[in-house]
Amino acid sequence: MTRRLAIALAAAPLALLVPATAPVTAQQASGSLAQAQAHLRGVNTMTANFTQTDRAGKVLTGVLTLKKPGKIRFQYEKSVPILIVSNGKTLTFIDYSVRQVQPWPIGDSPLSVLLDPNKDMSKVAKVVPSGDPRILLVEASDPKRPEYGRITLAFARNAQAPGGLMLQGWVALDSQNNRTTIRLTNQKFNVPVNDRTFRYNDPRPQGARG
Template identity: 70%
Template sequence: MLKALLPLAAATLAVPVLAAPATGDLAAVQSHLKSVQSMTAAFTQTDRNGKTLTGTLTLKKPGKIRFQYQKGVPILIVGDGKSLNFIDYSVRQVQRWPIGNSPLGVLLNPDQDISRFAHVVPGDPRVVSVEAADPKHPEYGRITLVFVRQPAAPAGLMLQGWVALDSQGNRTTIRLSDQRFNAAVGDGTFRWTDPRTSIGRK
């Protein structure tokens, strides 16, 4: 099961040297990302085979995120501010990537200039889709963030979810609901127990 979740972390967003300033919808997305310091939401995750899992997402900038899966799923994904950790308690396995080497870094770094590696995907005018990738390194994969226009949301945009695609075509789709922004979130939310040690650690 852990392997099916890897598209969330396997794509590295390397940054091209030259870039134009963000304008229009891309600037609005940048403003949204900068204004959201924390978020909680329910999520539904669907992999390329159509398998669906649900759970609760908690985010706190900079660098902290937690995917708490539904009861009975022995998987936990936690970004603790430095690393993105994939924990599979059923096999006592932990895999780790630097936050900056994950497409989720787009959501977790409040100072990142997304115009350096992202562009708006044309489509329904009620929706703003932004794809982030390094064209020089397609093996890193890509992520597409999907927003709907909603005046009451931060910068007039509500994050609806994202699609992560790795170089092998493995697609993971995250859909969000019940999004809540900028409420207090304690750092203890992002602690986790290491299954590889008999004592465990936080």
């Protein structure tokens, strides 16, 4: 994954990522990780407003749409000529200002932990201290593929949400330590989402398309 896409996906940390006050016991971590997995498996679709902050402090907003398995769309505000979308297999970064299209396998992105309902989080993720019992932080990375980066998911405990958790956002860190924060609001789970949402208009000349 290139630095440009990693920055787009992955910086001040989330306000929820407060300093730890006590270590997480093995029993607490196991139960909390299972709860996070239950939340992710219980979410077939999600829509939310997002605010993205990069390491330079630049803030962009837009709408996130997710549908499992593997589909996601970051629709940025109208003034931003970029789009990030996955059709279930390929994650694509489109820059309409320069007519550039860059695809990657979705499995090469840290976002795969959000999009694969069959992924066993115990193999790639761990609970990290948040310092606030209302907040659950789960850090995921593939030790065999460090170039994929690392993602820390932030959940708020909410009995009305799938698995008793509400995904608040995440912090993504690429292999060059470029950090990007995504904050979510107005989350809606398991609402109807049309597969056409994950298509895009290819800006490249006809002969230049792969």
